[in-house]
Structures are given as structure tokens and as C-alpha cells.
Amino acid sequence: MEWPVPGRTSTRFWVPAASGGVPDSPAGRMCVCPGPRRIGIPIRSSSLPLFSDAMPAPTQLFFPLIRNCELSRIYGTACYCHHRHLCCSSPYLAQSRLRYAPHPAYATFCRPKESWWQYTQGRRYASTPQKFYLTPPQVNSILKANEYSFKVPEFDGKNVSSVLGFDSNQLPANAPIEDRRSAATCLQTRGMLLGVFDGHAGCACSQAVSERLFYYIAVSLLPHETLLEIENAVESGRALLPILQWHKHPNDYFSKEASKLYFNSLRTYWQELIDLNTGESTDIDVKEALINAFKRLDNDISLEAQVGDPNSFLNYLVLRVAFSGATACVAHVDGVDLHVANTGDSRAMLGVQEEDGSWSAVTLSNDHNAQNERELERLKLEHPKNEAKSVVKQDRLLGLLMPFRAFGDVKFKWSIDLQKRVIESGPDQLNDNEYTKFIPPNYYTPPYLTAEPEVTYHRLRPQDKFLVLATDGLWETMHRQDVVRIVGEYLTGMHHQQPIAVGGYKVTLGQMHGLLTERRAKMSSVFEDQNAATHLIRHAVGNNEFGTVDHERLSKMLSLPEELARMYRDDITIIVVQFNSHVVGAYQNQE
């Protein structure tokens, strides 16, 4: 039987097939067992035969299979909690669990009930398979579960911020999701920070970076006097100046346990900044500040893992943070100055409206992966010539890691000695974990990985309407031009593009009505969403070959059991920042 191609997506990690791995199948053909998601070679197929409307008879068998898995999910509620627990306490176990074909596991789950299962299966099979579909409200509730919008408050109708507000959303494929997002307003300096973080090998690192990075950036941006003031306040136990105003979805949590530890590291950082200051107060360079903040945080993550913590929970946490990884794409908007700092393969895309009303995309970040020649070049230059072939293999760093820059991932940064020392002295969970113990092949001249971001500067113009920050889950499925067009049309609304005017033409009421109904149908998917990011996800997941949202397809994609979801898509996290053209224009006129 043919297993349809779970195209489009691939995991960052290609852990070599250890025990239980399924031999690589030829692209486009797989065995029925969904198997490990590590299926390494990214297959970028444009269509998913699985969801073709005219379903060939054999593939209909797939439906019972999905139900099977779905059922196992129900059975596995306990398993799910367990799984979650594992994920929080050990992403590696979860990871490694996925390395084994899940199907036999389900089989074991289901076996005691097999006779019943077959019975119901037969019965259900006779009934309509559509039963499985999600209704539009169900689809919406899934898509909207994580959506968040923030409007910069207007005072007296005069909004002086160049940012009107932002919409953000994320759709998990991993369970739990490994992507994170953050947004905050700098309170002691001007500007707003927004970022998406794509974790791999668990969510620990992306979580930590999403909590901490903005503080490092904000501190880097602070003038000397403010730093002194804050330090003095800490010293004398006075109330601190607030640095950031967070804009968080209720699901975006901060870890309470580690906040003391994180604060101490941050404080050390600003103390050093204070000491470094030579007294001559110079204008702070945002680019430099961003680079410093990224590097410093990565350094702190690494140090905290090396030093450890007397509290065993924290000790384990800092290790998990260090051994997992995360990419980051952060935008800093202050007036017309837009800086994008990127580490890894998330992307920042500017939506520009041309004079004729059409949309074009301007990329403000470079992906740090094998598709980027300059990155390949950089890696080759940073390592001896004899490693030229091994440093990037099969488009992955050391044949393993897709992004070429990332936070955490000390496996690619520490010396072998250090890794061994830390693992041995670390808690048992770490010690027992195969992945952590595993040393990348051809590991001669670490570090192979850096968190140093590439910073791009863009001066906002009135035609720059919005910025899309998104993890690769989006960019894998949609072309950047489509992304910008869909957001642009969403934000402006259809009628802004082409208002209907009767003018001198002869139009009957009936004709007009037909025209309007048509336009409304086109817009209905726009109206369904109050959030540009949600709208984008709807398209990313539900687009058919004609570029319009196909509900049936959307429903099928969203009802994939979590074990399968990762094969069809990656976590998607999107922030759409809308700019205030009037304010931007006013800035321009001032000069």
C-alpha cells in the first residue's frame, strides 16, 4: 500500500538512525508506518496526494488509520500527559520516542480492544468518512486558540508610534509546540521589540530565549545613567524602573522558577556594561546592541549550564536549555528605524505597497542555512580546509543541523571534553539520554555554531505597510510574495484596492448585486479572521493549488493527530507588525 508523501517539511535534526529507525525510503514512497519524522531529506512537493478530492479506493483505507491514531490519542490521554511531562522534563526522550515508529506502539495500545475496534471500524467505514471533518467553527477555534493582537493605544487620536499594532499567532505541529514568540515595548528607551523563536530538540531553549533575549537587548540599549539608576535601585532594594512592557498571549508563559537565576545573569551583564562605560556617553548603536545582546545571552546560557545550579530542578533546566536550540528573528522598531536581527532560518519580510496598490515583498533577513552561499562560505572559512566536506553534509551542519546559527545547541559549541564533563556530572536523565551523549561526527574544531545575529537596517518609508516575522514553518509552505499579498489584502481590505464606482456605466441592480456577492465571497475568508497572522496561517495550511483556502483541506490538516502533524507541516509562528504610514510620513517630512 502506498503511503502518501508527507512532503514539505523536515525536522531540523537528522539524528542518525539508531535502534528502531526505519531505513530511508525512496522519496515519494514510504511504508504505511508513518515512521520517524526525522525523515531527513526535505521533499518539497507542491501537492499532497493524500488530500486529493477524488480519493482512490486504496487510500480510503487511510481514514481508518487516522481514526486509529485518533483513537490512540483518546486512549493515550494518559500517554499524552505523560508525553507532555516528558517533554517538559526531557525533550530528548520525546524526541527519541519519535525516532521509533509510533505505529507499533499504537497497535499495542489498541490491541486489547481490537475486536471492538474492528467492529466499529467496519460500521464507521460504512458511514460517511466526512464525519471525521472538523466544522468551520471547530477549525476556527483551533486556528484562533493562540491568536493575539495588540494595538498601540491612541491618545487624543494622535498616535505618535510608527507601529500601529501587531497580530500574532502560532499553530503547533510538534506537541508541545517548540516555537515561541515575544513582543514588548521598551519603556526606558523608545521602540518596540518583536521576535519569533524556533526551537529544536525541545522547547527549552526557545522558551528561555523568548523570556530573556528582549531584556538583554533592552539593557544593551539603555544609556549609562539609566543602568546606574537601575543598579542603584537593586543595590538599595528600591523599586526598579520597568524596562519592558510585554504584550503576551495567555499561553505565552514565563518560567517562575528560573527568573531569579535569569535576573542575576542579566544583572551581571549590566554591571559589566556599567564598568565598561568610559564616561563618554556616546549614542548607542542599535546594531551593535543587538549583536551584543544575542551573543551575551547565548554565552550566559552556555555558562549557566557549565556552572550548574544547586537546585536540581534548575540545574536540569539550564542543561536542557543549553542542549536544545533555538533560532531567533527579532525586529526593533523605533520611529522610522527598523533593525532586524536574525539568527537561523526564520525570516523577516517587509510588505511594501507600490503606487498602483500592488504588493511586493522585501526580505530583511538572510536565512542561515545551506541555501545561503555566504553562510556556506563562512563555515568553510571558519574551519580548516580538511573539514570543508564534512562541515556541511546533506545541507546540514555536520550532517545534522539545518540552521547554521542558533542559540543553545552546546553540542555544536563545546569541546568534546566539556560536553562529557558536563553530562557526566549532570543529572541521570541527561546521562541516560542517547542524544545528549552522542557527539556529532567529524567534530574537530568547535565551535561550529554561533548565535551571532546578522543585523539589517531599514529606514521605513510610507509605502512600507507591515512586517511579517515568521518561523520557517510558514516560509516552507508559502512563497514570500504570496505571504505579503495575502497580508496586504487582508489589512487594507478588498474595497480599498478597487472600490466599485458606477460612474457613467449602465449597471442594473441585479448585476451589481451579483458583483458584490462575488466580492463578498472572496472577502469572507478575510472577515473570518480578526487577526492577520491567523489569516495567514489559514492560507498556509488550507491553500489549494488555486491559492484559495479550501475548507476541506484545512479541516483535514488540522485534524491530523499530533503524531502525524509534524510530517505535514512544521510549527508555524507569525507576527505581523503594522506600521503607521502617517507617522512614518511625518518623520520623513521633518527631515
Place this chain on the structure above:
Amino acid sequence: MSYRLLSVVRRQRTGRGWQNWSSGRSGASAAEAHSVTLPAQAQVVICGGGIMGTSVAYHLSKMGWKDVVLLEQGRLAAGSTRFCAGILSTARHLTIEQKMADYSNKLYHQLEQETGIQTGYIRTGSVFLAQTQDRLISLKRINSRLNVIGIPSEIISPKKVAELHPLLNVHDLVGAMHVPEDAVVSSADVALALASAASQNGVQIYDRTSILHVMVKKGQVTGVETDKGQIECQYFVNCAGQWAYELGLSNEEPVSIPLHACEHFYLLTRPLETPLRSNTPTIVDADGRIYIRNWQGGILSGGFEKNPKPIFTEGKNQLEIQNLQEDWDHFEPLLSSLLRRMPDLETLEILKLVNCPETFTPDMRCIMGESPSVQGYFVLAGMNSAGLSFGGGAGRYLAEWMVHGYPSENIWELDLKRFGALQSSRTFLRHRVMEVMPLLYDLKVPRWDFQTGRQLRTSPLYDRLDAQGARWMEKHGFERPKYFVPPDKDLLALEQSKTFYKPDWFDIVESEVKCCKEAVCVIDMSSFTKFEITSAGDQALEVLQYLFSNDLDVPVGHIVHTGMLNQAGGYENDCSIARLGKRSFFMISPTDQQVHCWAWLKKHMPEDSNLLLEDVTWKYTALNLIGPRAVDVLSELSYAPMTPDHFPSLFCKEMSVGYANGIRVMSMTHTGEPGFMLYIPIEYALHVYNEVMSVGQKYGIRNAGYYALRSLRIEKFFAFWGQDLNTLTTPLECGRESRVKLEKGMDFIGRDALLQQKQNGVYKRLTMFILDDHDTDLDLWPWWGEPIYRNGQYAGKTTSSAYSYTLERHVCLGFVHNFSEDTGEEQVVTADFINRGEYEIDIAGHRFQAKAKLYPVTSLFTHKRRKDDVELSDLHGK
């Protein structure tokens, strides 16, 4: 395109007859207009040359005020008046609105004859369609009320509708209301005709003249500053339509006129192949949100969409004016609705989609009257899309108001003073009008509340009460609890039902009422307006004695219920006054009296006195402890005896409650039930509330809301100002002789009128009706405004109603008149006349028998629970 077309057409048709304007014809060149010099002074300056301004000018000049100047910033009859759809409809919800529209109709009808200017008046009639039974009920209610004021109308079947209009699809209708005397008219031409008539009467009209601001000295209008110079004047009338708000704020002493514009769209088509007859009725399909009229052989159709587009939030904005474009996508739902109603129009060709902003107010009613802060500053604006219908009547009432000092009808519902500065926020207005505009065509069921612009004024207990299940209504921006949903009730189901029948909170309010009768309830009544009047000498007493009809020279600590009357003896306010000391008084008035009462007191107080009037509404939280056990709760909290011997009824004492001192405790409850009002300085509110609730636990205390209060006070025949009482009702007409002390030793406002009335007898009498054959579960509930029939003859209308849980009957309050059978003239109403009648109340066309009472049912006061009524469940705490 058709803009020009329209104007050309109108110019041609109205080209004669108004040569005698001071500024020459509106066709005069700009240069010519600039050379005109304004008069240095006038008695009245009117701002705005739309239908409102011209109507006021017309009526003023008719009443003999000829020294009137009307200024218009653009051209006459431009603005909303030009683009008005031209439908005159008398089917309104308020009686005063019906009367204004009826008068307008009659005025416009004869205007062409009077002025010689064609107004395009055609008596087409109008048909209001009902797609649902609820809509039909709503129409039937209006129908009943129209009939009794002499406007013919009838409820008709869908089949009859089809006969009246050939193009209508009637398959989904359940009925309709036909108002045959409604008309269509060109509003711009009406305005021009009114202007022409006014100008013949001596009114000077200047167009292309903008008013910059109004000059005010010592709270009195002294003149206006225009772009062409100053004019001194005593009276200023703001008829600036959607710019009235801005103009009001442009003064040094701003006048708050809460209104906001929304874009409004209607469609014009080219003529039909077989044009409709010119008298084809106008169709209003409120369920489809559209109106449709005959227009130059084609169709004019617009509506009030669910998602209106507010405009000019930041004031007059040239950019926005230029951007007023046809928004077809926005119009799509209305177009669909139109084609559903008239499928044959599919092939009709579009001429234009007109976008004409209309002005809306926070409560869907227009704004007229004098500013509370600036004397001589009058306003007539905020027509909620009914400017043409109201224009004539509203202009007349405002002119009466200016000339006589008061209008001939009670217009409190439209009075500018019902609003204060608190409704003036741009954000509030923007949000509220987005709710108001769709509401024009929404079904208006009893007891609906606005959803936007809420939680502006709240008591400090708001969060506590909300957490205990309070459902809220709003009055003058203040949140008041309606009732408290018990924890086990399904909240969602409760909020959604809109009904003309028995409401879903029936049982909830019943248990609250029962608790008031048998144990004790707390109602947060902080919204009441509270003033303090003090003076160094005896002026406070003197002034109050002059302003109020009851004798206020009572011992310290006594509370007096009294009316604040006008010259005609009518209630300007009905309040309770506690004498706190020899020279200080505490005055409690209805919530919406805050602006009106303040203005009245200020106006009538001697200027140079050392009298101190202070609004202390915000300083006190008021808790009403109603019920027989209130005594126990309070005495336990204060360690003071609270029995009637120590604390007689209508008594006020400052005492401690719990830890808090200085609580004003008054032995009255506004319901006739035993209990106390606690006026608590706000910082103690939470403490006192908590103490009362915890001590009250063992007496079965619970929260109650205004619905329970309403039921209690109406069954006891307690009339409330604003609902039952108004400026045209005197104490003698509602059985309150005891609250008037004609012989208190000094004159008071309204005394002469009351003396006169006492001698002559009253012409109407507030009466309580107990519905007899009304099934609470199955029949339509009374609301207010239902016609009362005496011996089959129309005798008046109800003013309020409630279900009495004690009598297990509906109780309505209403005024009974004695209309002469021959002439229709009003005659004296005696107690005997009331008692000898057989009464019926007409609820949406169905008449219910009612017993009339002039005094409350006495058994209510001695209600005792029978021993065998006690259940085990009564032992449970509440």
C-alpha cells in the same frame, strides 16, 4: 453626477419666490456675498440653514419675533437637508415624536399654498412590514398609539400589502402597518419654503457666513462672532446639524451637545419601464433594514446597516468630506435586502449611490432646548435620520420655548438637559452611535439597554455586586443593578431573550421582591442625584421654600417629599429633602436630574447670596435596605435602637454603622416598604456593605436590583419623575395634595397655578390600574404608553407598569382624562369620574380589563405571611 442633477432640478423648480432675501439669491456670486454687511444686532441669531434652522426661524417669526438673523455657512438647504431621502413618517415610538411628525406633516402639506414654492409634497402613505411576529407586535403597539392621537393607521394583512405596492414580495411577511397620511416631500424645498416664508416675515437670512464662536458673558449669550463680523444678540440657536457638537465646544463656556455623524447610504435608480404611480406608498422593511420610496419614476432605497461607519469623530474634516464616496461593498447587505423585497428590480438601472452623513445621539432621540450652563443658548440638532419628519414640530416647540419660556408639550425626553458633560466624550459618542444607528431598525423590546459606552460611572461596590451575578442597566452613565442572577442559573440563556411577553428574569425578581417583603434586601442606589444646600444665614431655607411646594421649615432631622414646580405648577423635579441642620439641606433627586435640577436651582437662586449649592452625588454611595428586618440589621451594626419609636418614618440621622461613622441613615426606601436608605461616604462604602451583608446573613439578607424596586414602588402607587411625572403634571393631578403646602406662609413657584387648579379641578388624574383578565404567562406584557379606555372611550395613556408579585397582577400607572364626547375638549376629572368608569388597557391592539384605583391597595401595607406558608427551605440562608 446626480448631485448636480438634483441641484439643477431643484434650482429650476424653486427658482422663484424668494428674491427678497437679504443676501440675494443663493445663486449670487461669491464676491457679491462677501460685500454684504451683517446687522450689528438682533434678538435671535440662528446658526444653520437646514430644515431645522429655517423651521425655527419660520415659527419664531410666526409667533411675532421678527428680529431674527439666520446664518448659514454654505448655501441654504445644503448639508444633510439636501440629501435627505424625503420621507415623512409619523410612526414613531414616542408620543412627542409622533406629535412633532404629525404637525410637520400638516405644515408641509399647506406650505406650497402658503409660500408658492413647490415642495414636492405627495401624500403617499407608508407601509411598515413585519417579517416576524415580534415585529408585528411592535407595529401594533405603535398603531394603537397613533390612533389615539388622531393619526389614521391600521394593521393590514400581507395580501393587502401586495395590493398597495405592485412590486413587493410579500411571501415572508406576517403582517404590516399602513399609515395612509404619511408623505414624501423634497426636504431641501421645504427648507427653502420655510426660509422664504420666514424672510417675508422679516427674518434676515445670510448664507456663506460662518459662525466662529458664540460670545457669552456671565452665563448669558451676548452675541456671535462670524467670519464677517459680530452680531449682538440675546438668543442663539444652534441648528448646525452634525457640526453642532463642535460649535457647542467652540465657546469659551462650552455647551455640550452630544451627537455624532455616521455615513448613511441610499440608492437612486433610473426610472422603471412602467413607472410606479406617484402615490405608491413608501415601504419600511425594518427587519430587512431598508426603506424604499418612489423617486422620479424610479426607486430610492436606503437603510440602517448593522455596521455603521461613524465619521467626523475629530470634527469637520475636509479630507473626510471629499472621501464621502459610494461604498458599494458596504451597501451590499441592504441591496440584497432590497432585491429580496422587490425581485423585479434586478433589471433596473442604477443611477447613483448617495452617501450623506446623518447625525445620531446617544439615546436615539433628538436634542432640543436651552443649554444648562449658558442662558439664551438654544439647540435643535441630532435628528437621528428623522430631520424631515421632526423639522416642523421640533421647530415649533423650540420657538414656543424661546417665546413663552416653555414648550406646549412635555419634551423632557428630547431636552438637552437630559445629557451632561459626561456624554460628551468623542470616544463615547463614536462608540455609542455605532450602536444607535442600527437600533433605528432593530426591534425595540421592553427593557433593552445600550451595550456600548457602559461602565462609565459606577459605585465602589460595582465589582462586588458584579461578582455576585448582578445584571446591569445604565442611567445617565451610571451602572445600576437590574437583578442578581443566582449562581445556579444559566447566564447565557438569560441575556439573550428579547420578548414582549413574560421575561426570563421573572422568577429571579420574584424571589428578590419576596425577600424585600419578608426579610431584607440591599439595593445599591448610588446613582441618585444628591445636592447639598447650605448658607450662613437663613437664605437656604428661604430659597428652598420659594422653589419647593412642600413646607421645608421642619425640625432638623426630618425628611420632606416635595416637588420642584414650575410656574404652571408642573413638576420640574420630584425630590426628597432632608434637613440636616438649621441652615443645611440634603436633596435627593432622580439620576437624570443632575443637569436639569442644577440648572433650575442656579437659575432661580439669587445671584449674590452666600448660598452654597454643591453636587455631592459622587461623594456618597447609597444603599437601600428594604424589608422588615432592615431594622434588626441596622441596630445590630450601630448599637442604636432603630424601632419606629426611636427612628420614626421620614427621619434622617447621622450615625455609625460598623466601624464607619458619619453615615446618613434615612428611614425611607422610595418604595413604601419599611427600611432605610444609607448615604455612605464612598470610602466607607465597601466596609458598610460588607458589614451589612455579614450581619444580615442571619436575617436572610440578599442583593436586589431595580426591577424588584420597580415592582414594589408601582404596586404601592409611587410615581417617579421622568416616567410618570413631568413638567406638565401637577401634584394635584397625582393625588399629592399633602405634599403641597399652599398656606405655608410664603409664596412658592407654581402656587398661583395650583390655587387656580384647586379651585377649578384637575383635567387629568394619575390612576393606578390593576389588570384583571391578563394572563401573565401567555399575554403580552404592558410596558408604558398603552392607551387607556374608559367605558370604551380613549381616556389617556399609561406611564409605567410592573408586575406586582403581591397582588399577582399587573399594575399600570397612567393618566385619565375626561375628553368630551362631542367636542373632544378636556373636562374636569373628579374622583367620582374615575371610580365610575369601566376601564380597559390596550396592549398592542388587545384590550384588557382593568380596575382603577386612586389610592394604593391597603392590604399591601399589612401583608403578613400565614403560618402554614412557612417551608423548610425558608431556613436556608440566602
